[in-house]
Ligand SMILES: Nc1ncnc2c1ncn2[C@@H]1O[C@H](COP(=O)(O)OP(=O)(O)OP(=O)(O)O)[C@@H](O)[C@H]1O
């Protein structure tokens with residue numbers, strides 16, 4: 001740690017000045033350059049590196065360079081079109097780099113909008129002064145008229161949650177544990193307004209923005225009267241480079257006082273921060289799945305503690321990690337036990353499918369309940385977490401099943417335009433024509449195997465004709481804005497039956513939706529991943545929570561072949577706490593998180609044996625080191641294993657799980673062991689990466 005040295009440097013008057021710079025390259029830095037004067041820490045500079053020119057960030061002005069003076073090149077250009085990155089922001093990035101075991105340059109530079117780190121944006125033919133100058137020249141600030149909005153009066157529970165949050169004048173982490181529809185959003189909005197009135201700023205993280213544009217809209221309406229017109233900036237990965245740069249600059253320049261964003265917004269260069277909110281804190285989209293594999297939720301807690309400000313984590317189904325913190329009183333729990341609109345939680349019913357005659361995957365109970373609701377003018381949601389027409393195509397005479405040639409998976413049958421079908425691999429993207437006869441036996445009796453959202457949509461349209469059926473999943477929402485249009489039509493009452501994947505479960509406040517039907521929930525029940533029941537519970541609780549939000553009397557029907565499973569039994573009672581107690585006991589017995597900490601080393605190679613050999617050698621290195629340094633078995637190194645889907649796009653994958661009950665020891669091992677891995681002879685033919693606190697195993 002402490003590579004960044006803000007103080008020492010600028011006093012140094014000797015020339016030339018040595019400038020220490022980090023770059024986004026896989027080599028261990030930092031790198032020293034010279035310049036005619038001191039350069040403030042956090043400044044972006046253009047330097048040459050080998051034959052390339054790169055944009056880097058100044059982290060120190062050392063008195064002496066780190067290597068031979070003769071080798072040190074001058075900086076090419078000091079970029080002054082933005083303020084230097086602030087010291088507290090750099091400290092935050094340094095923590096992330098250290099914790100997730102990545103070089104600082106690979107954390108800091110990717111966190112900036114692309115034009116600020118891309119050399120072509122400055123040296124290209126049409127760069128005219130760089131991206132910031134170009135943007136400022138073009139910018140005509142659109143004035144948004146602030147609408148005075150009507151905030152509902154908080155109920156007692158909301159009010160006391162709000163008071164707890166706004167009373168915190170130093171770091172405190174709150175777990176806002178509120179049932180679905182309990183009005184957590186209102187608590188965030190009121191708390192945010194209070195913080196803004198004190199002249200401070202607010203960061204609000206949500207799992208998804210594109211799916212809930214209404215949320216962005218109501219946030220603007222409610223907070224712009226306090227934050228100022230254009231006082232809200234939105235940051236997420238679907239923005240264009242220009243939009244992202246614009247929002248980022250507004251945040252850095254202090255024009256935007258509220259930042260609403262997805263996980264990447266945790267790296268927003270926001271100063272005078274007074275509150276961080278993480279909505280749906282259990283959601284796995286807070287975890288970045290490539291590059292720097294960070295958890296924005298965990299980083300939010302660190303940032304809050306570093307800045308000494310309150311942090312609010314909200315959920316109806318908190319992660320067991322956060323729940324454990326609350327149990328141990330590290331976090332303060334704030335409970336919202338009732339729905340804000342004074343309506344009841346939905347009734348959850350399990351339909352045991354084992355002895356039933358099903359119609360295209362639908363039980364008679366579900367069909368009848370749908371009829372009743374539709375007749376009553378209410379909307380129905382059918383939840384099935386499986387897109388496509390059918391999970392595979394199958395030959396009835398020889399048993400052949402459609403498989404991907406590049407991955408160890410089935411290919412999924414999709415209905416393409418004009419009713420034609422295609423086979424898609426959901427892992428590598430391969431698309432194939434449907435064979436007219438079985439490739440193995442030549443028989444023409446090929447049938448779809450199982451059901452996806454498209455097939456259910458097709459069947460429901462026939463069964464409930466003329467009801468208006470709409471499907472919302474990754475396929476039906478590929479075009480920009482199409483998800484919003486589809487959700488708008490649901491809110492406008494132009495849809496009777498909504499079929500969807502987990503996209504429909506998150507955060508939507510449907511006014512007229514009375515019934516939720518859940519198909520094929522069991523698929524997640526017997527996964528090898530120890531977190532599968534936790535995820536299943538959260539998902540089903542979320543989707544159930546869409547029923548009866550405004551009018552009450554909502555109903556949820558879960559079709560299952562295993563009604564006795566604890567997950568389902570807890571769901572019918574809306575008993576998150578009971579589920580958590582049960583699951584926590586299991587985790588404790590097996591010493592799994594949150595009772596231990598994990599890291600996952602994964603390796604990819606053309607040949608599975610190469611990946612395993614590398615992991616085996618890595619394991620040995622780690623075993624030797626822990627024996628020598630700890631002399632005990634406080635760290636467990638499991639055997640390397642192939643991934644469940646071992647080959648994807650012709651690359652074989654395996655992983656090594658490292659586990660320890662004492663986080664600092666685990667961190668010490670990782671720190672020691674990573675630099676050795678690339679020197680292992682077995683490393684030559686593999687790609688490897690390390691993930692700290694993996695969510696999926
Ligand atoms: N104090 C209040 N009085 C009346 N209505 C309220 C109040 N607070 C919130 N609401 C309304 O209750 C509904 C549910 O609120 P909200 O969507 O914030 O719940 P939530 O806790 O985020 O739920 P979920 O976790 O299911 O997404 C919304 O329609 C909201 O406008």
Ligand SMILES: [Zn+2]
Nearest residue numbers: 404407425428
């Ligand atoms: Zn494939």
